Amino acid sequence: MATCWQALWAYRFYLIVLCLLIFLLPLPLIVQTKEAYCAYTIILMALLWCTEALPLAVTALLPIVLFPLMGIMDASEVCIEYFKDTNILFVGGLMVAIAVEHWNLHKRIALGVLLIIGVRPALLLLGFMLVTAFLSMWISNTATTAMMVPIGHAVLEQLQGSQKDVEEGNDNPTFELQEACSEKEVPKLDNGQAVSVSSEPKTQKTQEQEHHHFRQGLSLCICYSASIGGIATVTGTTPNLVLQGQVNSIFPENGNVVNFASWFGFAFPTMVILLLLSWLWLQVLFLGVNFRKNFGFGEGEEERKQAAYQVIKTQHRLLGPMSFAEKTVTVLFVLLVVLWFTREPGFFPGWGDTAFANEKGQSMVSDGTVAIFISLVMFILPSKIPGLTEDPKKPGKLKAPPAILTWKTVNDKMPWNVLILLGGGFALAKGSEKSGLSEWLGDKLTPLQHIPPSATSIILSLLVAIFTECTSNVATTTLFLPILASMAQAICLHPLYVMLPCALASSLAFMLPVATPPNSIVFSFGGLKVSDMARAGFLLNIIGVLVITLSINSWSVSIFKLDTFPSWAHSNTSQCLLNPSNTTEPGL
Template sequence: LQFVKIYWKTLIIIIWPLVLIPVLITYDSPEMRCGIVILLMAMFWVTEALPMGITSLIPLVLFPALNVLSSQETCICYMNDTIMVFFGGLVVAIAIENSKLHMRIALGVMKFVGCSHRRLLAGLLVVTTLLGMWISNSACTALMVPIIFTVLQELEKEGLTKVFIVKENSDDPENDKRPSKITKAYLLATAYSATFGGTTTLVGTGTNLTFKGIFETFFPRYDGISFTRWMIFGTPQAIVQIFITYLYMLTIYMGLFRPNSKDAQEARIGIEGQYIANRVIEEKYNSLGKMSWHEHAVSFLFFLCALLWFFRKPGFIMGWSDLIDNTTIKDSAPVLLIVILMFVVPKEPRFLNAFHKDANKRPITSSEGLITWKMIESKMPWSLMFLLGSGFAISKGSNTSCLAKKVGQLLIPLKNYPPILVLFLTLLFISSITEFTSNIGIANIVLPVIAQMSVSIKIDPLYLMIPSTIICSYAFRLPFGTPPNAIVTMAGHIPVTNLMFTGCGSTIYSLIVLIIMFPTYGVYIYKISGFPDWANPEMDPIKNMHC
């Protein structure tokens, strides 16, 4: 048992391939070879027997070796338009963090909304969602947690609230402390809003970009997943989710609809408490000083990037990319232009004093750019790029080997059920399994199957794939479901039972919102009506002949 406890990961790495090899030998076919690679990776992803980034490199070895895809075809999956959008979006996010612009935005919004618990919670939800749209969910949560604790600790000094509750006569007060209900409300609201914010834009989370790459691999005749259209659906959907989350947190932890309850009384901090909270936020905001050239430059380039994305091909008017003939420009071009400009534009405008009359004011050295390669090297999650690439390789391998088609054909009986019931069952299944492993890993495995299932049962693939992509991110019940969950659980000493209890409610209402909004509003935005020609394999002679 001690041996197994120490070497269980090594045992999985050795034993699991040995289990799969006899299956491969017995049922040798292109689709089985592709399926074996997917099963091998799925086990390693779920157990993390190997680091996720390393597991993601397995297709580069096994697909060519098993004659699923050539090395050239597999390598292209790891460096394409979607990967470049992911890279560029992260560089912009790193630049925002480095300039402290996100801190100014967070404190500015909280200063504006006021300082009762209910107003602070509302401001926290809004600002975390806004930041989650553009920077990683984990970075967004990590930013907000210290701000929350600073405000709560100042209120605690005045006897107006409790941050933690420690058991009486505890031998280990540090480990035995538990967060008060007010603290839980702030921390869990932060984690949930960072997750909801990540689903509003294509670059908000890697899961969205995984969908974009897989979808465009399966359905190359579609016009392409537009940043604008995704945002037009994703933003209202997230707003509804955030509003329900606000009411949910107030109801569970702050006594909404129970004005005489203990929770409601603890949530009232009075005029004095509001003054203290406002003072703390004001002091932190003032400590940032005036907005610097660095912040101005980063914010200008950030908004320019957002505008270029939004108006590349908005659909309701002619986009700027339509003005360029005989070529296709995708979302990677504008964000990489901004990345290049961030290396060109200086962090400090020293050059303005290059010919100053006072020699002491002339610059001695040039300024570094708004971002440096050293920052990118230290903060870029390179393993996520490999994870995205592996998803696109799995998608292409499933398509080329006809595995996805055969799996989809097994699900043909679902065509006898109403589309909304198929959507509900699909989302219910994904929302359960996404709690146990990486959201991107789950998306890599299930989206190719859903794509082919949609073709088999003659449903527009967008109808099932977009809600499925979004629900992959909605893992609220376990600490390892998403990085925000892990951060607030550790920082706030939140018991897993509390996380699961609150997360169950969030999972239920987030699923209901998607089930209601996509078949109504989403269908209108994406112009879904019937089974489209671009998804029909009979209209694609090359694919039809291949499989």
């Protein structure tokens, strides 16, 4: 019997795929309409994404097969959805991020900021959170976490050993940063962050507990701030790009309402508030409420703080002066951000509105155009000051330096599976529109007009925050956003009033190690239990939903004009005329 169950478990993914295909068949066979066919595809993909019986990207390819066979869309129409402008923005933005990571510019930024912040316990947590959040705005959350966790644990190890060195009269050795190991034992000595409030020496057990708590707090600070920082820019995390692409696909006449500048104006203050509240919560949870102790005011702590500071300073010095490639990447990165901000800012004429406008006065270039342009420049410029050097593999022959960005580097680090996943989401949204499923859903959701919009927003944010703990945040937004767009049209509510909270809430994956890669990385380093992450993440999820609710009902109203029902979202004019009260002040 045991062998039978083991065999079933070994073949569970094959069985899940087969069972889902068969058990869902009555829907399209009994209800032979395009709406039912599209619903079958969406439900099948949703369950496959939740169970991960197939790779996420493979599941995202199903519309290419099912939509033409079911008569919903032509194959040529479906395939176009897999390489839209939003996908181009994803590729271009990630190429620039790969260049930043390849030339270690992100590590120089991280160590430089930590030197400024200092190593007092509370400030050390804040420093790591600020650096991680800033980097995750531009490069992947996973890469940011993977870089910051070893740095954080190296600093903790030096804090832990500094007291013993001081007591024995030894100098602290220079410390070469190494990757931490998952089998590393929990440190046994004081980390220097806990200041004794009395003259009595601490026991070894107390020191061990304080260091263990600080280790846990620092690990969670890094992974949480990586997820929080990604919401600040439209390219910071994939759900943001999913929202932009879905809005442009479902509402083609929206006038590019979600661009880099408008998103940044909405999401950056949200990120800052959530980051600071997270810092306070994690500080209280793992360092206690004695803020005098947390900020390192006490006797006997200066030596340990200096030792930890020396670790960061040594690592920064080992990087050496900025190379030509680093300087070039820095200049191009700053240029990219400036061009993104000034292309079509909305509150003043941008260069895209004026120099590159079409007959209607709309910008002919997009954020993707800018990202690809900067990426192409990186493929052209050399990584060293122009000049010839001898090829070490072929003595006597001269060799030009490699470009700042090479295709091998891009190909090795580019997550092509996410590109396909994005395309699958856009294909689902277009299929829902073509089949009439969106309109059908909208009609069924009209009773929601009797619920206050602000309450609807909170409920949806909580639902998405719970759902994203169990499945991919990209899959979550891909499934929810088209439904929310239909709901907003049905009740004459600004679509972004419910779509923006959904996109942000999908990044609130704080409770489980499997919820998001940054959580898995810090969990693999040891020192954390699932209960520790769940305890810290539960309240943080609540805080995140409240902050999102605050932002969507305050400064976001003026940025996106959320107090009106836009003309580009009209699908049922008579319904709007019957319910004029829903067209103004949705969040008030």
